[in-house]
Amino acid sequence: MPNAAAAVIGLALITAAAVASAQPPAGAASCTGCHPSSARISSPVPRLSGLDRDAIARAMQEFRSGQRAATVMDRLAKGFTDDEIQAIAAWYATPR
Numbered sequence: 001m002p003n004a005a006a007a008v009i010g011l012a013l014i015t016a017a018a019v020a021s022a023q024p025p026a027g028a029a030s031c032t033g034c035h036p037s038s039a040r041i042s043s044p045v046p047r048l049s050g051l052d053r054d055a056i057a058r059a060m061q062e063f064r065s066g067q068r069a070a071t072v073m074d075r076l077a078k079g080f081t082d083d084e085i086q087a088i089a090a091w092y093a094t095p096r
């Protein structure tokens with residue numbers, strides 16, 4: 001039954017891809033230590049979830065270059081490459 005075997009393998013690959021895409025990109029898990037992950041948590045630090053992808057990426061780049069004043073984000077943003085910033089921005093801008 002080659003078709004059934006192919007279907008099982010195909011399903012396994014799809015499942016693996018779904019699991020992989022549910023994992024946050026490098027560095028993204030650290031953000032929720034300060035930025036609340038739930039609307040029920042009240043904090044002076046704004047939530048990242050639901051922010052616009054470009055707004056997150058732009059803010060990170062401005063923090064990193066010192067263009068935008070900050071207390072902690074300027075130091076933190078220096079640890080991320082452009083690619084990492086894009087991946088993190090996409091992660092938080094995607095509703096889940």
Ligand code: HEC
Pocket residue numbers: 027028030031032033034035045046048055056057059060069070071072073074076088
């Ligand atoms: C140590 C606490 C802390 C961590 C960890 C942290 N942030 Fe922040 N973030 C802040 C604070 C505080 C501000 C307000 C600006 C400032 O004073 O640095 C802020 C502001 C921001 C803003 C601007 C939001 C807005 O609407 O003005 C963005 C975007 C952001 N952080 C992204 C991130 C991302 C992405 C990460 C993870 C890589 C992260 N932050 C990790 C504390 C943190």
